[in-house]
Amino acid sequence: MSEAALIERIAARGDGVTADGRHVAGGVPGDRLAADGTLMPGPNRAEPVCRHFGKCGGCQLQHVAEAALADFVRDRVVGALEGQQVAAGEVLPALLSPPASRRRAALTALKIGKQVALGFNAAQSNQVVDMRMCPLLVPELFALVAPIRSLLATIAPQRRPVKVKLQMLDQGAEVVLEGVRAEGLDAAMALQDFAAEHRLARLAIDQGDGLETLWQPEPPTVHFGKIGVEVPPFAFLQATATGQAALVESVRSAIGEAGAVADLFAGVGTFALSVAEGRKVYAAEGARDAIAALTGAANRARALVATEHRDLFRRPLVPAELDRFGAVILDPPRAGAEEQVKQLAASAVPVIAYVSCNPASFARDAKLLVAGGYALDRVQPVGQFRWSTHVELAARFSR
Incomplete structure (x- = not known):
């Protein structure tokens, strides 16, 4: 009788994976797959907390215990970087948003x-x-x-x-x-x-x-730091308050005391306004209603935030513009920011704080930055979409 195969990890879409590459629906690291296809539970399983789990598409991983869930979030980031052969100085333990926190x-x-x-x-x-x-x-x-x-x-x-x-x-x-x-x-x-x-x-x-x-x-508002933004209908916000706090803190830590900062793909100001106190910030965003909301908030607060409505995919900032800043914050959509990253790789910006909602596009962009002379100092994985396969992160690059 052949020995049961150990489930070693969870794949990007939530299946368990054995050492020989077999994908097992519902498998969790530590489970074993018998020769007849029976899944034998291991120590990393949890009892799903929702009656809809298994049918509803909102969650894929309620059957995974907390520690293994955090490992999955971190491993997604590590695996993406390894796939692009990018070395990180440090990949921190994942920060997970708690239940009942999706806003x-x-x-x-x-x-x-x-x-x-x-x-x-x-x-x-x-x-x-x-x-x-x-x-x-x-x-x-x-x-x-x-x-x-x-x-x-x-x-x-x-x-x-x-x-x-x-x-x-x-x-x-x-x-x-x-x-x-x-x-x-x-x-x-x-x-x-x-x-x-x-x-x-x-x-x-x-x-x-x-x-x-x-x-x-x-006028409905959302506050970033001490500044309230009158947001347009269903404006993009981070999914949880705890996830937002983790990302903002990672960005603050990454840019340190940098004087002038650029926030690219700034949205309604999640990062630009959170770091604006005591320093000049330039914020660029392609969505007209979002940048209008950010501009109005900065003006009312008399913050030193200069805004620009700019399509960074078609018209990225070039090195002559980027080199004015002590740090750049980058928070692009899921597809990443390849054209802007190419310009950053050719720039002399000392520090880049990169926030991503897609480890794969982040790793691709990270490879370009490293090839341009940057070091990936650290990455903070963030699991604010609890029990899902959606992973976010904040990273620091320096040269």
Whole structure:
């Protein structure tokens, strides 16, 4: 009888992997795979905390114990760097966001007859898993799920998906509905009543011809450091407050006392405003509504933040511009920032703080920076999408 194969690691999509490369759905490091395909549980398994686990696509790793989950997040970063043959001075232990801390989510609703299903999609499917519990979302957002389900029973179209975007702001929850038809006085009043009853910070809908804000008692804000930003509807924010804090602290530590700092792909100012106190910051962003929000916040606070609406994919900063700065913060989309990184590699910038939501594109960009003479000093893996295979990080490069 052949010996059972040990599951050694978790692959990027969540399967367990044996030493000989076999992928095993639901496998966890320490489990053993018998010759007949039976999975024998090891010491790193956990009891899933959600009744929807295994069907809902929101989580892939609830069956993984905390220590092994942290190892998976760190190993994703290490594996990506090894794949590009990039050496890191130090890869720190992963920081995981706790349960019930996700402050933004995009759900789907589907009305069939009188019934409305509302939740995340099933894994690799368009089927909507009707959310009756969620250990991911902050309680304030989950408390809105049932009321929104009831609201959509009256305004959602039949058999056509509706996007439901939820986000916590300083003033409370924001709800954005896309793909609804709110025609007539009754529908308008129902939406107003819903927003008032649940003390929403903002309610906006898109009926097919652009987003329309129906409820906003005061301009909704998010604070970065001491500066409040009046954010546009469903502006991009880090998924959890703890994840944001970990990334901001890593960036602060990376740039140290650098005088003038550039924040590239600045969004609404998560990093630019968090490090602005006592120093000059240049912030560039391609999304017009995001950079307008950042500009307004910096002006109101009289912060020394100069902003520019700039497409950094088509018009990256060149070395003559970059060399003015003591440090550069880089927080690109999932695809990375290859064109901007090529310019950085040719620059004399002393320090780069690189924040990434994709270890693969980060490792590719890191290879370019190292080839240009930078050292990758350290990497902080961050798992703010708890129980998912989505991994983020903050890194420091220097020359």
